[in-house]
Amino acid sequence: MSLTNRDQQHLWHPYTQHKTASPSIAIVRGEGALLWDENNKVYIDAIASWWVNPFGHSNRFIADAIYHQLTTLEHVLFGGFTHEPAIVLAEKLLEILPSNQKKIFFSDNGSTAVEVAIKVALQYFYNKGEKKTTLIAFENAFHGDTFAAMAASGISFYTEAFQGMFIDVVRIPVPVKGQEQLSYAALQQAIADHNVAGFIFEPLVQGAAGMVMYSAEALDQMIRVCNQNHVLTIADEVMTGFGKTGRNFACDFLQTQPDMLCLSKALTGGTIPMAITTFTQELFDGFYSDDINKALFHGHTFTANPTGCAAAIASLTLLQTDEMQNNIARVHQSHLAFEKHIQNHPKVSTTRVLGVIFALEIKTESQESYYGDLRNKLYHYFIENGIIIRPVGNIIYILPPYIITEEQLKKVYEAVENAIEIV
Numbered sequence: 001m002s003l004t005n006r007d008q009q010h011l012w013h014p015y016t017q018h019k020t021a022s023p024s025i026a027i028v029r030g031e032g033a034l035l036w037d038e039n040n041k042v043y044i045d046a047i048a049s050w051w052v053n054p055f056g057h058s059n060r061f062i063a064d065a066i067y068h069q070l071t072t073l074e075h076v077l078f079g080g081f082t083h084e085p086a087i088v089l090a091e092k093l094l095e096i097l098p099s100n101q102k103k104i105f106f107s108d109n110g111s112t113a114v115e116v117a118i119k120v121a122l123q124y125f126y127n128k129g130e131k132k133t134t135l136i137a138f139e140n141a142f143h144g145d146t147f148a149a150m151a152a153s154g155i156s157f158y159t160e161a162f163q164g165m166f167i168d169v170v171r172i173p174v175p176v177k178g179q180e181q182l183s184y185a186a187l188q189q190a191i192a193d194h195n196v197a198g199f200i201f202e203p204l205v206q207g208a209a210g211m212v213m214y215s216a217e218a219l220d221q222m223i224r225v226c227n228q229n230h231v232l233t234i235a236d237e238v239m240t241g242f243g244k245t246g247r248n249f250a251c252d253f254l255q256t257q258p259d260m261l262c263l264s265k266a267l268t269g270g271t272i273p274m275a276i277t278t279f280t281q282e283l284f285d286g287f288y289s290d291d292i293n294k295a296l297f298h299g300h301t302f303t304a305n306p307t308g309c310a311a312a313i314a315s316l317t318l319l320q321t322d323e324m325q326n327n328i329a330r331v332h333q334s335h336l337a338f339e340k341h342i343q344n345h346p347k348v349s350t351t352r353v354l355g356v357i358f359a360l361e362i363k364t365e366s367q368e369s370y371y372g373d374l375r376n377k378l379y380h381y382f383i384e385n386g387i388i389i390r391p392v393g394n395i396i397y398i399l400p401p402y403i404i405t406e407e408q409l410k411k412v413y414e415a416v417e418n419a420i421e422i423v
């Protein structure tokens, strides 16, 4: 029996309606930007396996670091104990994070990184005896699938079944070009009307919404408003972190830095699940007390897993090489050239590029639903043609591993261009 058939006996997949979905493709091997299925068909991974894999599949350098760590100290509890990989990773990260970030807290995935940030925002005011219990978040935001992260998320079909069970969130429009004033006004109104603890956002790019982009100037303006009103700011860099925008972090484009950052996805180069939430000294000090009740009572069993830390250190080393920085610049240039080529296509309504992220919207009569027919048609077209791309409604985006070759990129662009023709 094929792996695909055996899978169907026992496995439940994410974001999948098993009655109507096609069977899962069984991948047996990966190298660079390529993946092979059990029938030896090859695919170009044009979305870095949900944005986690900048340096290519089965990366030898990271694998060696993992092996070395596994055979030295695979894991130790992080309550009452520490270890060098966690310390070195924190030191290395703080060197490149916005300079106001001083403390590193570990968890296991993007949702929990967000969960931690939200709990810190709420408890920070609780510890001070202030009642601030509302969050502000953007429309169409995606912050993850755990409860507080879902509450902050605005893409309705992810969260519809749970409406009414969430912490209080006020949703405001994204300051996309031309809508900035609307967005600023909504932010100010929300702060005036509610006891707001924090504002959470995906800086510059809303990934799951279909790579919706807005300017650093607009975000700067909004963070300044929050600062003036003692509203904490949380940058969810789970998608944007580690080079995707062309800089290490999307926040590197800002003048005013947020109070917290959430990191995961590319943190370990796509090898081991791990996440980090980072904080200013002021936030840490809000929990620093003789009173045990003021501590942050949050932790996961595998917090700061040494093997994950070793993978993250190796990933950071790779990210900082000239070779990788050149790859990022090269992919960016290729995207710009493709954008220029495709943007006037009669079936394309808009295009956008930031760093290694490319997105285009196909002109449609009606509002396309996230997992609608057009999306499915496109998805299957790409799979048939050996390209892994997951369109969002009428939006096709590319976010490849940085090491993707020019030849592979060319194939991806050709597939995108052909796909637009068939729909």
Ligand SMILES: *Cc1c(COP(=O)(O)O)cnc(C)c1O
Pocket (backbone or CB within 6 Å): 109, 110, 111, 112, 114, 142, 143, 144, 145, 202, 207, 208, 236, 237, 238, 239, 240, 264, 265
């Ligand atoms: C993917 C994502 C998350 C959730 O991360 P998981 O590891 O899937 O829990 C949160 N925020 C953003 C911006 C993301 O892209």
